[in-house]
Amino acid sequence: MTVFIIRRLLQSVLVVAVMTVLVFAGVYAIGNPVEILISQDATEAERAAAIARLGLDKSLPEQYLAFLGNLLKGDLGTSFVFGEPALQLVLERFPATMELAICAMIIAIFIGVPLGLYAGLRPDSWGGRTIMTGSIFGFSLPNFWQGLMLIMLFAVILQWLPAGGRGERGEFLGIESSFFSWDGLSHLILPAINLALFKTSLVIRLTRASVRETINLDYVKFARAKGLKSSRVIGLHVLKNIMIPLVTIIGLEFGSVIAFAVVTETVFAWPGMGKLIIDSIFQLDRPVIVAYLIVIVFLFITINLVVDILYAILDPRVRLSDQKA
Amino acid sequence: MSLLSIENLRTHFFTKAGVVKSVDGVSFDLKRGEILGIVGESGSGKSVTGFSIMGLVDPPGRIVNGSIRFDGKDLVDMPEPDMRALRGRRIAMIFQDPMMTLNPVLRVDTQMIEALRAHGKWTDEDARQRCRDVLGQVGIPSPDERLKSYPHQFSGGMRQRVAIAIALLHQPDLIIADEPTTALDVTIQAQILFEVQKLVAEHNTAMIWVTHDLAVVAGLADRVAVMYAGRIVEMGTTEQVVNRPLHPYTAGLIGSAPSRNARGTRLTQIQGMAPLPMNLPVGCAFRPRCQRASEACSAAPDPSVPEDSQMVRCHYPLRDNHDRGGDA
Ligand SMILES: Nc1ncnc2c1ncn2[C@@H]1O[C@H](COP(=O)(O)OP(=O)(O)OP(=O)(O)O)[C@@H](O)[C@H]1O
Ligand code: SF4
């Protein structure tokens, strides 16, 4: 287990190394941040001073080495735009994005699994077909467009919910979150639904496919031959087996929900990491981009680790010790 | 009165490609304590017959005709809750592939105790005791430890013993064993056969033993039914069917049957292929492979009983000894 975690961490260090090189080269290729940051009528002296302050007077490899040196000290650099530590900027936005992502995942699971189960158990019924057709829409309509439609319908026409922003946060057990205030929740619902639509479709299809596959297996028939009620056959024998692919996919998808949040956060003006990264890319704010990506890499590593552990808990045939990472 | 009485059972599958008449007019009786062997090539409808009795035929399959009377009640029209109450308690089934019968993610004790509790209240203590006893009966050493294991920690033979133990939990009146030893190696197969035979005799349990292997049936069954393309083509006492077959197909099976001690190979040595169930030949389904076939065989033969209680479906059954013994 320890070996397993260490191996994972080493992998992530490698990923971070490669990624930072790419970001440095990428931002350098796109343009010079100074052009964006310094006003047109600044004097030559002011310009030179600003460039020196940002460390942009050195060559690219030198800049990269300086960055690595600071990284080892735990310093990811200072935002060109805000003049604040980049990591701190990203982490400040982190809870808002997590809130959105968690809420979206909860929606996707609690709506997707039951609908998928139904469609899997009654594939030829009217309800089953409707669910599958609906899931195709969830898949194929562009995310931003779905978001705009949600705003149109619920915020503009019906005026039930706010169109954007984050709203108030409530406090519960010392944790501050939108989950704990009505205003916060009402702001959270639309963007969370928007973010969840695609994943709900995915969960529906995955659940349905797993049910269809499992239901014909001998052990399910044998469970019925024992005289078990169908509620137990489905609720235990089928569900526990389809949990294995479901948890794996849902876990891995959680990472992509955070990545997808960029679009949703932009549409709903949700002050999360996604919005920050979009702004930072426009302003070529390299330290923030790097800090964001590093946070994301570690998030993915953590998610994968949790998924692996859950997988081993759910499937007795898998033991982490004999698994190659 | 017979325990089980099947009359003209037809179970068809309505697939997109057409109707598959997997079981097409099967009739037989079974008394308490009696063992009936059902033999036939792959696809002849043996498993579907078993599932029909259990009420476990899933769409697109359906029992379209016939009756299955068990202890005086017709199972075909029985409401699902009543049928469920019979399953596992009075009629149990053991499946063909031991590697697939147990749920891989549930412990053996979970899977055994739920089978007990499906049919009544059991305290933890009593349930465990019952499981231990039955596991002991089917020859599983240190049952206490084994109960806490997952299926993948067992060998194939051990898994099949667990499945048999589950079938025995409620001391059913009827056990349908669908080729339970085919996937196992010969020594294990012999051990399990011996133990099952003993247990069944002790409790006067009736049993249907489905197999490809006529040699297995010869040593076990009281009576034998030979299935071909969804029908029973010959049925009689084991002695009659094995030593004096009337149907050319049975004779072919015996001609190709491995000797008693040899490993049970699949019965495919009869020339020609088993017919596809989607387009069976008109008349006798065995006609394309039968050397005795003539014009008359393009009309389906009705069952007849030319010799004492030995039923056959054939226009030209083998009557004298000269005919018999693998000339099909
Ligand atoms: N769900 C199904 N849908 C369509 N056809 C089916 C279905 N189940 C069984 N059949 C058909 O019914 C026929 C009889 O099948 P069955 O499983 O009873 O054969 P079997 O005699 O048990 O063969 P084996 O020895 O291989 O187990 C086969 O032709 C099979 O294709
Ligand atoms: S009815 Fe005709 S074709 Fe069929 S088994 Fe008898 S002799 Fe052969």
Ligand SMILES: [Mg+2]
């Ligand atoms: Mg079968």
